Amino acid sequence: xxxxxxxxxxxxxxxxxxxxAIPKPGGxxxxxxxxxxxxxxxxxxxxxxxxxxxxxxxxxxxxxxxEEWKKLFMDAGFSSYKIxxxxxxxxxxxxxx
Numbered sequence: 001x002x003x004x005x006x007x008x009x010x011x012x013x014x015x016x017x018x019x020x021a022i023p024k025p026g027g028x029x030x031x032x033x034x035x036x037x038x039x040x041x042x043x044x045x046x047x048x049x050x051x052x053x054x055x056x057x058x059x060x061x062x063x064x065x066x067e068e069w070k071k072l073f074m075d076a077g078f079s080s081y082k083i084x085x086x087x088x089x090x091x092x093x094x095x096x097x
Contacts, residue, residue: 015076031093
């Protein structure tokens with residue numbers, strides 16, 4: 001959970017360097033972070049908002065929704081991604097070059 005600490009410009013730098021470091025062929029990047037979405041359980045919605053506020057105040061970062069993540073990944077040069085929700089608001093994101 002590193003990318004939520006950074007603004008878009010810094011995230012792009014990090015993601016581009018990660019993409020450069022992928023061994024060929026079949027290499028991937030795995031991101032463990034929060035993917036904001038609307039939950040049926042209000043507690044999860046409140047947790048996401050609190051974490052987003054925390055990142056903004058302390059790091060000038062933010063929690064991102066799927067569209068925001070997708071834009072970052074595509075702008076960094078990745079061809080595809082897959083999001084798997086793991087526990088609560090946390091997700092694993094698989095990035096393919």
